[in-house]
Amino acid sequence: MPGALPGAAAGAAVDPLALLTAYQHSAVLASAVTSGIADALAEEEGGRTVEQAAAAAGTDPRATRILLSALCAIGLAERADGLDAGAPVDAGTRFALSAAGAVLASDHPQTLAWIVRKEWFFYGVWSELPAALEDGRARIAPWRDRLRDDRATAFGFLRALDDLASRFGGELAELAAAALPPAQEGRALRLLDVGGASGSHAARLAGLRDDVRPTVLDLPEIAPLLGERHPGLPFAAGDLAVPRFGRPEGERWDVVLLANILHDHRPADNERLVREAAALLEPGGTLLLYEWIPDPQASAPDLPLFAVMMMVENDGGDAWSEADHRRWLEGAGLDEIALARGFGPIAVVSARKNG
Numbered sequence: 123m124p125g126a127l128p129g130a131a132a133g134a135a136v137d138p139l140a141l142l143t144a145y146q147h148s149a150v151l152a153s154a155v156t157s158g159i160a161d162a163l164a165e166e167e168g169g170r171t172v173e174q175a176a177a178a179a180g181t182d183p184r185a186t187r188i189l190l191s192a193l194c195a196i197g198l199a200e201r202a203d204g205l206d207a208g209a210p211v212d213a214g215t216r217f218a219l220s221a222a223g224a225v226l227a228s229d230h231p232q233t234l235a236w237i238v239r240k241e242w243f244f245y246g247v248w249s250e251l252p253a254a255l256e257d258g259r260a261r262i263a264p265w266r267d268r269l270r271d272d273r274a275t276a277f278g279f280l281r282a283l284d285d286l287a288s289r290f291g292g293e294l295a296e297l298a299a300a301a302l303p304p305a306q307e308g309r310a311l312r313l314l315d316v317g318g319a320s321g322s323h324a325a326r327l328a329g330l331r332d333d334v335r336p337t338v339l340d341l342p343e344i345a346p347l348l349g350e351r352h353p354g355l356p357f358a359a360g361d362l363a364v365p366r367f368g369r370p371e372g373e374r375w376d377v378v379l380l381a382n383i384l385h386d387h388r389p390a391d392n393e394r395l396v397r398e399a400a401a402l403l404e405p406g407g408t409l410l411l412y413e414w415i416p417d418p419q420a421s422a423p424d425l426p427l428f429a430v431m432m433m434v435e436n437d438g439g440d441a442w443s444e445a446d447h448r449r450w451l452e453g454a455g456l457d458e459i460a461l462a463r464g465f466g467p468i469a470v471v472s473a474r475k476n477g
Contacts, residue, residue: 145245150192152242154199155226155235157181159189160219164227169202169218172211183213190217198223233285240282243275247434260437265386266363269343277347280319283382284351287322293464294381294412295326301462301472302377302408305333313377314339314369316399317362321352323381323412328355334377339367367398374404381412384447385428388438393450400454405477409456414441415469422467447471 154160162178163169170178176186191211193199201209202218219226228235250261262268269276287294305311313336315324324336338348339360348357360368362383378399384392399409414428425441432439444461451459456473463469 147196148241148245150189150196151198151226152238152245153189154193154223155238156242157189159186160223160226160235161228163199163217163219164224164229169216171214171216173213175217187211187213187215190215193217193223194220198226232289236278236282236285239278243279244431244435248430251430251434254434258433260439261434264437266341269341273343280344280347281351284320284322287326290465291323291326294323294468294470295330297462297464297470298323298327298379298410298412298472299330299334301410301460301470302331302334305376310335311376313337313379314358314375314402315379315381316360316367317383318348318379318381319344320347320350321355324379325352325355327379336379339369362395365398366401369402373402375402375407376404377408377410378402379410379412381410384411384413384450385432385441386436386439389442389446389450391438392442392446393453396450396456397454400451400456400475403475405475407475407477409451409454409473409475411447411451411471413447413469413471414467415444415447415461415463415471416441416467417444417463417469425467428467441467444469444471 158179159175159181162175165178166174172187172190173183175181175190176183179186190199194201194217198220199217200220202216205215224230225232225234226238227233247261254261263271265276268279302311311331311334313324313327313334315321315336315338317340318324318338319340321336321338324338328334328336337356337358338352339358340348341361342359345357345359348355358369366373380395380399383395387395396409403409414425416422416425429441432441447461448459451471451473456475458474459471460473461469461471
């Protein structure tokens with residue numbers, strides 16, 4: 123999984139200097155994507171010369187030559203002129219993305235480009251970690267403000283989450299599909315994916331259970347992104363900050379999904395979110411939570427870094443314990459609480475509404 127601590131899980135020796143300078147590789151990789159150089163190499167079969175890549179990307183030729191050499195050094199590009207990697211490089215030297223670097227191109231079927239852009243954004247946010255330690259506050263604006271003030275970056279973030287879900291979200295959907303009861307004959311389970319954004323998890327869950335009919339609820343501004351990423355999913359405008367998430371009185375759902383929502387919020391906010399979600403359920407309905415939940419019986423080296431991310435991204439965000447989730451669910455009047463773990467700290471929690 124992304125973000126693992128090198129050597130920590132296996133008990134191997136950790137080199138502080140190697141950790142300290144790891145940013146250099148990250149910066150070279152991210153710059154290849156954000157500058158357009160990776161796409162410039164991918165657009166021409168056989169790659170491009172330094173001069174051609176610089177012209178296509180609109181970058182400085184000297185800087186492009188240096189970056190391409192660095193990409194070769196870390197295995198993401200290769201010389202396409204048949205010469206040894208150590209041979210002199212000039213403006214006419216031809217480079218191509220390597221097999222490992224091919225996923226940096228925007229049009230690659232398994233592209234990492236949106237994920238890279240997301241992480242590059244947070245690269246800058248993490249540089250303010252010392253300040254966050256002083257005041258305990260997030261270093262970026264609340265999500266609603268980010269969506270309003272810089273929609274392009276906000277949508278890029280959500281595209282990255284959808285791409286991550288396509289790579290790592292399959293087990294979550296499998297765990298959730300197993301947690302749901304069968305639909306009544308002739309009637310599908312109506313699922314509301316609250317804060318579902320591009321519909322990543324709802325779409326994958328519906329793909330595993332043909333008796334599930336999902337609808338994605340999110341702020342109205344999100345609707346175009348859902349249409350781009352998962353156009354077959356219905357959309358319902360709503361707001362996590364208001365009662366019933368903005369849905370009318372009397373509306374009930376068989377399943378409500380809160381996927382990767384609670385780790386963004388303080389405990390009091392999570393208590394409210396779970397209560398509002400439970401109020402939308404039919405009697406006998408199921409509330410599903412997808413979350414990063416610490417497992418006291420297992421090592422999860424990704425989790426501490428994830429908690430740091432929550433600290434710098436969201437005021438009050440954290441990786442909440444299983445006991446926290448159970449308390450919020452029980453407080454909302456739900457029972458039959460069950461937790462199913464996936465890889466690392468990833469878990470699905472299901473609970474039923476009495477009826």
